[in-house]
């Protein structure tokens with residue numbers, strides 16, 4: 396199987412259509428009011444209906460309580476729930492048992508020591524997403540448009556599908572995929588012209604670059 400491409404933070408019909416037309420495997424909807432990509436519950440059904448099975452729908456939540464979880468599941472009907480807060484392995488396991496659908500846990504990475512929690516989360520989550528650890532001044536736990544040292548993932552095999560995230564764009568994907576042998580890539584800022592404003596052209600370029608880079612790695616042309 397080739398690499399999975401996730402376009403995250405989609406919130407408008409036109410840019411969602413661009414991601415689907417470009418062939419994204421997963422489309423991510425952020426339900427987190429502090430985010431410039433936030434999708435309100437009332438706006439979810441129209442976007443969800445538009446997907447029509449052309450991609451997997453990822454609902455992105457941050458430290459949701461049970462009420463938020465229930466309401467968001469009903470509105471977004473996701474294929475995957477991505478937890479992008481400080482959820483403990485126990486909370487991830489609790490949510491996974493409750494929702495009966497795959498959970499992708501986002502783990503913040505800045506240094507090798509940050510990977511110490513991988514086994515505990517790999518034991519309870521269906522997928523792992525490695526993202527750049529927010530800086531002290533960042534107001535969001537993700538979507539900050541900043542990469543981390545991809546070499547930190549070299550040789551890592553948590554026994555779960557792994558998605559690489561954080562500051563990716565069409566330009567740095569070949570290097571990222573040559574360094575980090577992952578199952579998927581995820582982007583938000585790198586396909587935007589401003590926070591929360593997705594670009595159809597950048598979305599298409601990112602998906603194309605991901606397919607091309609993955610093929611190069613598969614053919615052994617990029618070490």
Ligand SMILES: O=C(O)c1ccccc1NCC(=O)[C@H](O)[C@H](O)COP(=O)(O)O
Pocket residue numbers: 403404423425427430431432455457479526535536537538539540541560561562563581582583584585
């Ligand atoms: O995208 C957001 O606004 C966001 C807000 C709060 C938590 C997570 C968020 N995004 C999570 C994602 O999966 C992003 O795609 C990921 O962090 C990469 O973002 P970027 O570095 O901007 O490509």
